[in-house]
Amino acid sequence: xxxxxxxxxxxxxxxxxxxxxxxxxxxxxxxxxxxxxxxxxxxxxxxxxxxxxxxxxxxxxxxxxxxxxxxxxxxxxxxxxxxxxxxxxxxxxxxxxxxxxxxxxxxxxxxxxxxxxxxxxxxxxxxxxxxxxxxxxxxxxxxxxxxxxxxxxxxxxxxxxxxxxxxxxxxxxxxxxxxxxxxxxxxxxxxxxxxxxxxxxxxxxxxxxxxxxxxxxxxxxxxxxxxxxxxxxxxxxxxxxxxxxxxxxxxxxxxxxxxxxxxxxxxxxxxxxxxxxxxxxxxxxxxxxxxxxxxxxxxxxxxxxxxxxxxxxxxxxxxxxxxxxxxxxxxxxxxxxxxxxxxxxxxxxxxxxxxxxxxxxxxxxxxxxxxxxxxxx
Numbered sequence: 001x002x003x004x005x006x007x008x009x010x011x012x013x014x015x016x017x018x019x020x021x022x023x024x025x026x027x028x029x030x031x032x033x034x035x036x037x038x039x040x041x042x043x044x045x046x047x048x049x050x051x052x053x054x055x056x057x058x059x060x061x062x063x064x065x066x067x068x069x070x071x072x073x074x075x076x077x078x079x080x081x082x083x084x085x086x087x088x089x090x091x092x093x094x095x096x097x098x099x100x101x102x103x104x105x106x107x108x109x110x111x112x113x114x115x116x117x118x119x120x121x122x123x124x125x126x127x128x129x130x131x132x133x134x135x136x137x138x139x140x141x142x143x144x145x146x147x148x149x150x151x152x153x154x155x156x157x158x159x160x161x162x163x164x165x166x167x168x169x170x171x172x173x174x175x176x177x178x179x180x181x182x183x184x185x186x187x188x189x190x191x192x193x194x195x196x197x198x199x200x201x202x203x204x205x206x207x208x209x210x211x212x213x214x215x216x217x218x219x220x221x222x223x224x225x226x227x228x229x230x231x232x233x234x235x236x237x238x239x240x241x242x243x244x245x246x247x248x249x250x251x252x253x254x255x256x257x258x259x260x261x262x263x264x265x266x267x268x269x270x271x272x273x274x275x276x277x278x279x280x281x282x283x284x285x286x287x288x289x290x291x292x293x294x295x296x297x298x299x300x301x302x303x304x305x306x307x308x309x310x311x312x313x314x315x316x317x318x319x320x321x322x323x324x325x326x327x328x329x330x331x332x333x334x335x336x337x338x339x340x341x342x343x344x345x346x347x348x349x350x351x352x353x354x355x356x357x358x359x360x361x362x363x364x365x366x367x368x369x370x371x372x373x374x375x376x377x
């Protein structure tokens with residue numbers, strides 16, 4: 001799609017590929033019906049590698065043939081970042097389809113927990129300037145910077161854990177409507193939800209099937225694979241609420257002492273395996289809360305980058321003054337979606353920053369999604 005914008009003479013590798021691999025771009029013809037994707041013959045592995053190599057060669061040849069202007073460079077870089085998004089989506093699908101049968105080339109030992117306190121920290125309210133504040137790449141939906149106001153609030157130092165979520169389940173969380181949004185309760189009943197996705201009850205104990213195999217639920221890991229509806233219901237049961245994305249961003253990236261905003265919770269340095277659990281950590285799963293004290297924000301919150309995407313209560317819409325930077329991309333989804341922040345263990349390092357906004361429908365569960373609670377003061 002990007003090359004066709006840069007080069008009027010560009011020819012797609014395969015018209016058949018373009019037809020069946022077109023998810024939603026109307027500008028390239030009628031997208032392939034989602035309901036029919038599962039019965040469509042797939043290209044062979046050899047054909048995929050041939051496709052991959054051919055596209056790379058075409059892009060390299062084009063880049064060597066001319067000097068790009070700033071707008072063209074931005075399109076190319078957007079392509080790199082878009083590929084990172086699909087790398088993460090592939091990790092979701094690998095777990096969904098294969099779980100422990102997938103054998104990654106590299107797998108690192110999961111780090112040990114260092115801290116266990118489960119307190120809340122107070123965040124000062126007032127005017128806050130949210131949005132991307134760096135000088136490198138960001139998506140159009142992270143701009144423009146703008147002021148927003150909120151009152152003082154508290155937010156969890158850690159995401160909600162499996163143990164905490166089990167308490168909600170054991171207290172009949174999935175059995176009564178009173179904690180649920182109306183649409184959420186309909187999803188619980190129609191889909192027979194009784195637990196997070198991939199959980200199984202075996203001889204009265206809860207297990208999870210994931211990249212690490214079928215294993216007992218680790219009580220100290222962040223709860224993962226919950227929908228917005230489930231996160232919201234838990235918060236109501238606990239007498240708490242989900243943070244807005246503005247509250248989340250301030251707790252993650254604002255240094256109150258220096259009156260300064262940073263790109264990441266720990267500062268402006270790029271992520272490392274000592275600070276957070278991302279795709280390049282090669283853990284292929286969540287780490288226990290308290291594993292990354294070196295990645296703490298100045299407010300004292302931990303694991304706000306990596307492990308699980310965190311649901312917020314904010315609708316996915318453009319910021320005030322939003323201007324679309326791309327055709328048929330982020331802004332076509334400005335309806336019926338909620339914002340998630342922080343990245344997951346499947347997020348490439350290149351993708352993540354404090355201002356990055358992910359978004360999904362309220363009932364989606366196959367992504368690596370969790371949450372942390374907030375409360376009013």
